[in-house]
Amino acid sequence: MAAGDLDRVMHLLAKLPGLGPRSARRAVLHLMQKREALMLPLADALAAAARSIRTCRTCGNFDTTDPCGICDDPRRDPGLVCVVEDVGDVWALERASAFKGRYHVLGGVLSALDGVGPEDLNIDTLVARAASPEVNEVILAMNATVDGQTTAHYIADRLSGTHVAVSRLAHGVPVGGELDYLDDGTLTQALKARQSV
Structure with a gap:
């Protein structure tokens, strides 16, 4: 060499x-x-x-088949669609083995600073997918950043008036987290999202 x-x-x-x-x-x-x-x-x-390796036309995941193995798996709930920023987020959720629905990869987040608008992301395909009668809930799993939350609000607005329920991942105190080590934003969100016991 x-x-x-x-x-x-x-x-x-x-x-x-x-x-x-x-x-x-x-x-x-x-x-x-x-x-x-x-x-x-x-x-x-x-x-x-x-x-x-190719990109799944249905969800945007990477796989050797199209549709990908997740979209093609009959054991997964087609009524639940989890929206994520990128394929790495799919992998993280799959590693946790906690979600048994399907995914939709946006390909990024809205960012005025970086010049990323709705037309640059897979939002229109998500709206079309959510219009399908088999989809009954869209879970917004964007990162807890300003751009992530802006994107989540934009998508929620686009899906308002449809038949699908729109939810988002909880934010707050992580399992095993100590209050003294958490930032102010996390503590504020945890207090706002508190639940009855």
Whole structure:
């Protein structure tokens, strides 16, 4: 591998979230030292994934099939649609094994600062999907950020007047959380969302 090839690999790795130039250099060094055991199999796996992974036309998830395995699973409740910002959120919810409905990936959040408007997200397809008689609840699972909550409010407005119930994930004190370590916004939201016991 020529020095130019190494620089190119380091430059591309540095573009990944959580990796900067120094981390990319360390990763490339490790890959070079483990060329047979790690680098070549990784290159093959990346090439195979680039050829076979596609975006599900129904929900926006990544899979080797279209529709994806989640949308095609008859054991999942088609009446529940959980709206998330990106595919990583689908993976997080699936890891928890707590949701047995289907998903809808927006592809981001509304952000005036970044120039992201409703037409840049999969909101129209969500509204069309929610119009289906089999969908009875849309769960908004956006992050508790200003842009996430703005997006959730926008979607709730777009779905008002339809037959579907619109809900959102609870926000507040995490399981195992100590009040002294929580920020003011989390404490305020937890108090607003309190429940009877």
